[in-house]
Amino acid sequence: MKEQSKIPTSKIERAGRFVSTGFKVGTNYLKHYTRKLVDPEIDKEDLHQENAEDIYETLSNLKGSALKVAQMLSMDRGMLPKAYSERFAMSQYSAPPLSGPLVINTFIKTLGKTPAQLFDKFEISAANAASIGQVHHAWKDGKKLAIKIQYPGVANSVRTDLRIVKPFAMRLVGMSKVDMDKYFDEIETRLLEETDYTLEFRRSVEVSDLCAYIPNLVFPKYYPELSSEKIITMDWLEGKHLKEFLEDRPSQEVRNKIGQALWDFYQFQVHQLKKVHADPHPGNFLMRNDGTVGVFDFGCIKEIPEDFYVNYFKLTEPEILKNDEERKQIYLNLEMIHPGDTPKEVAFFSQLFQKMIDLTTLPFTKKTFDFGNDAYFEEIYSYMEYISNLKEIRDSKNARGSRHSLYINRTYFGLYSLLNDLKANIITDKNRILDLTGG
Structure with a gap:
């Protein structure tokens, strides 16, 4: 999968990507209804497929809360047409990853050292990439580790992204504005928390310890000295x-x-x-x-x-x-x-x-x-x-x-x-x- 060397972070640039996607979706509708004039038997499956591809491409390159909303929608079976559900589900662990220089820069900014200085071995290519961050393999003192790195600009774009993505979500799920306004406040609160890796680290340790006794569950160990407000280091779990x-x-x-x-x-x-x-x-x-x-x-x-x-x-x-x-x-x-x-x-x-x-x-x-x-x-x-x-x-x-x-x-x-x-x-x-x- 092609890596990204840059993520749009300004409000204007991110909004512009959504607007251009809106034009694409509008064109897809126009093409669909033109085809339907010729062949009335054509259903909406091709239209859903084209729209899902265009919307997902935009969201996966923007990352952050916009892509997270797509991920949430993909989990609610029956809420979206199949084409959207299947495409948006890719955001769970298969979004385009960040390039190496951006990864190294995050380490230097938040931990003061490069990955090479902190680990015995660090794989610069991501093992998987999702909506808020991506994960890399690393090794230290004989242990295989998972390094979770947050995408640049994610925390600062939550509110703006949600305002922009709301009309897409309303149209896709058919939810009224009054419902969407109420629940987007809740989504915003949770997403802001998800971009706080210091909070996530603390919760990870706490909940893992409290649930460790439950049969057949396995939790990683977390490493505070190798973690920061944008990076979480834990044991690599096999499976x-x-x-x-x-x-x-x-x-x-x-x-x-x-x-x-x-x-x-x-x-x-x-x-x-x-x-x-x-x-x-x-x-x-x-x-x-x-x-x-x-x-x-x-x-x-x-x-x-x-x-x-x-x-x-x-x-x-x-x-x-x-x-x-x-x-x-x-x-x-x-x-x-x-x-x-x-x-x-x-x-x-x-x-x-x-x-x-x-x-x-x-x-x-x-x-x-x-x-x-x-x-x-x-x-x-x-x-x-x-x-x-x-x-x-x-x-x-x-x-x-x-x-x-x-x-x-x-x-x-x-x-x-x-x-x-x-x-x-x-x-x-x-x-x-x-x-x-x-x-």
């Missing part, structure tokens, strides 16, 4: 990303072990730590044939407010949901309905969201759950598409759902997606974490 791992046709037993480890990891964080690794895309996990899984990249951590936590998980308790008044209060607390809603709106949105809640919380109500059941996921994605196309949702003047729900829902959908790909059949009994912790 394969999900797609490559599944190509080896692992046994059901191995897939179940990895699936159980991931489920336990997330349940422990949510219920015990009240904060969670909120970026569960395949690029952040390395899977092994012995049933263990390596976990890294703690840049995106969502801390869960106590009042939100209490109300959110009340929705998994069937007895509570049988009480109409208590259920209505939970919906109000979670901003799924609003005090100004008419009785008709309250009834409509309550019924609409209750079915979604019943579907998505089904694993929590079982002692074991087969995430290989594709029919279950097809029902979820079909219902999500139905909701997104409802006129009442599109025309609503109020965003439906707490801002905190954005990353918690994203975390669980990302986890469910991983478990579905693994076809994992696991223990989901709510007492399992208590058993593991001795609580």
